Amino acid sequence: MEFGVKKFELEGREARITEPGSTNQVAMFVDLDRCVGCFGCEVSCKLEHDLPVGPRRMRVMQIGPKVAGGKLMTLYLPMNCMHCEKPACVEVCPTGAMQKRSDGIVFVDEKICIGCKSCIIACPAGSPQYNAKTGKVTKCDYCKDRVDAGLWPSCATKCAMKALSFGNINELSTVTREKMARKFGEMFFAEKAENLIKINDRGVKK
């Protein structure tokens, strides 16, 4: 269940430890507590990249429900591309169409792609997709044109649940931290308020 979260945390740590100079690494953050599997990201991706039925650069997977700790649980996981540190797709690409940018984005240059599909076979996460309309591979590139214009990718921009966020890998921990701080804050205030009520009403709540 924590797969997405751990991955990003790990990448973040790695980025900070192994490449102290590299601060421009971008990543997408998925708040699994908020994703409800509405497919909005899938459709916004289709709209943004004018994709036909078939290739799904973003895909929402439902896992479960399964009984865990005596309760049913369901996980909704948006899966686009891991934008790996050492991407298998880049390594197997015979033409050099598949590339990794300095900010970490792995993308395919469709002008160079010959549609040989090697990357589709090589990718352990199922990210590259074949677009029969163009005869080329298409894959999540975090909407790099938008990123270059200073904008979030389309899916994160439009996410119905605000479950997706995007940014510098080191900034993303702020999202988690803020959420955690809010929770602590609520608990803190609730406790204080409870005490106040007890004092005022001498232990009688209502």
Added chain:
Amino acid sequence: MELQQRQESMRDYDTVRRTTCENMCETGCGMKIFVKDGKIVDIFGDDEHSQSKGSLCPKGLASFQHIYNPIRVKYPMIRETLDDKFRRVSWDKALDFVAERMKATAKKYGPEALYIHRTGRSSMGNKWGGARFGKLFGTPNIFGQGPICTESPGIATNYTFGAKDLGRLMNPSQDWVNSKCIMIVGSNMAACEVITFRWVLDAKERGAKVIVIDPRFNATMAKADIAMRLRPGTDAALTMAMANIIIREELYDKKFVNKWVKGFEEWAEECRKWTPEKAENVTWVPKETIIEAARTFAQNTPSQVTGNLGTAQVYNSININRCYVGLLALTGSIGVPGGGWNWLHNCRPPISYGNPLKKGRTYPHPKRPPLSDKLVPWGDNSAGGILNPILTGKPYPIKGIIWNGNLMAQLPNVNKFKKAMKNIDIAVHLSIHPNLTYQHAHAVFPISCWVEREGLVHHGNNRLMQWYNQIIEPLWECRADIDFWAGLADRFGWEEEFPWRKEVTEKDGSNGWRIDKRKMTDWFNSLEPMTAGCMSDVLDPEKNPPGGIMWPCYSRKEAVFDKKHNATVRGKWIMYEDEPYPESDPPQRFPTPSGKIEMASDELKNLGWDSVPIHREPSETPIASPNLYKKYPLVLSTGRLVAHFHEMGHWWPWTSEVEPDRFIQIHPRVAKILGVEDGDIVVAENDRGPIEGPAWVSEMVDPREVWIPEGFDEVQPFHPYESVNVLIDDIIKDPVYNQPQYKCALIRVYKKGNDPDDAAGKVYNFIKKEFPEYDTDVCLGVYAERKLTE
């Protein structure tokens, strides 16, 4: 460089327009539409919209494919009989054809033989126009979406809170973050009202507890702190068991209850009969969960309830909804931030069709009563009751139909309806797609979509009225539905009754007219005091702050932000605060006869219904129909998917791709008994017919239950399936408001090719062996054990 979450298109555009998502659900999200040379090139959410804050759901996004969809209905077409082929004609010719046939029908069978049905997804112009035309025509059979959708919660709250018409909604979803406990019942809000559900998650992040009651472990339940998966239609038993605990443990707000609740003692007496053990037996919810939920709901105040169709489309709907009111009243969370009865959907103010404008003209009085047997003398008629008169001609025949949407697939008992349609002389369909209903029409008219016209977003959640703007010229020969009604009225000599015209130049260069939607909307809205301040220019998101106005809003002066509550939408922010209710006479907080929340209602008693809400077992259930249950041992419940709303979504490639199938969801243990693997084609059937589809083997459903989504029909282009409403009965209704029982039926499921009786027997024996016998000491509904071939 800091990256920004900005609603900005990368496409080449010359204009950005601001509008509202009209009618894909009731949330009403703000939209930014990017246009190049008069053509829409991109769609984003409107970040200044208080409700949606820049987000859109898959339907809103995929509506891009709706606009320029090559398989939309483009031209008016007519045919003599349903066996003929359609031929393309002009709007004028098609209207002449319809008018002529309708005159002949009225002459032969009387004007009452015309049945007009305006669906919830159509524009406000269709609702006003259709009702006004029907009134002039003299038919009492003007039907609305209300009783087949989810209007009975509004009826129930009318008798408990006493609001005028359907006064059900109190606090807007933006206020839900102030709640400490949110109870969501009978609604997969995370799928059906995605954007609204975000406010639940926001509240949850701020520490609120979320309780979800539904027959299926759906996306909403996946986010719940306490999930209660109940047997469809047994909410009242569950609620009364919860109330029993709250009362027994004295967790309720005594001050509020003493001051503001009438009939508390009577209802408490009924609740005492529902011990957690008995409730577990009847509702399937474990007693420990019931106790935990009761304590959580009562102790985390302000708490609020929100919900939707699950509480409406069952036999005991009125009592179920009054029970939820009772639970809320026990917490005293009414008229305060974070509290309230905040039902979703169809929340519209009282609508008026207006009186005739021509001097001396009055509406003819229909000689025969409307085809309806509901107990409530007001509100819409339910289309559930129209089927038998069409089929049998009794008590009097229905020979003409004007409708829209895809009612053939949406109304109960589809196969019976198909048979009945052979008796119709003139069926008119106001079409968007060539769907099943289109296939059963004599005349079809192409209706424009929300970016091709302007108008009112009229029944949003939160008592919300908004405006959507025209972005592009209508495509092909599409026109708004109100232009159909006005054009038809002209052919009967009623031009003056649809006076809000403006001149236009048609595509062939000739002079024509269209209804001016602003003039029309302002005229109708000014008829109802509650909406008199909701004028089109005040609502227009390009002229005023986006987000609309929350009615009641009696004048332009009231269309302002409520500063006391830091409101982010103009109008009345919270209802039922400790102040006189608008227009109440005498002025009182709850405008009921007693001035209190009525858990005991003399008005309902006089209508022939229960004074105090109790559990009444729905018809066609294991308890109510033990003989039928042996043949059909599984309980069916139905609902909606996230990427579709009725026919919408099924005609667009992107949404069809993400949710393609009308699956039949069964539990893994039942699948094992049936020898079914995930994806196998199975048959679900009862006496009303069989339907086929792929099995989705999942623990989302209880082993005793099957869940099938609605909205499909067999002529849809990408994934044709018969509608699940083939399995739904048209006779079983809520007696008070005639909501058909879509949410509960008995069926059997078997692998295609296998023996149905054998499969049903195995499932029946499995349930008998694994689950306890039902406690039969419950009140039964009036349709129990009736013959289903009636």
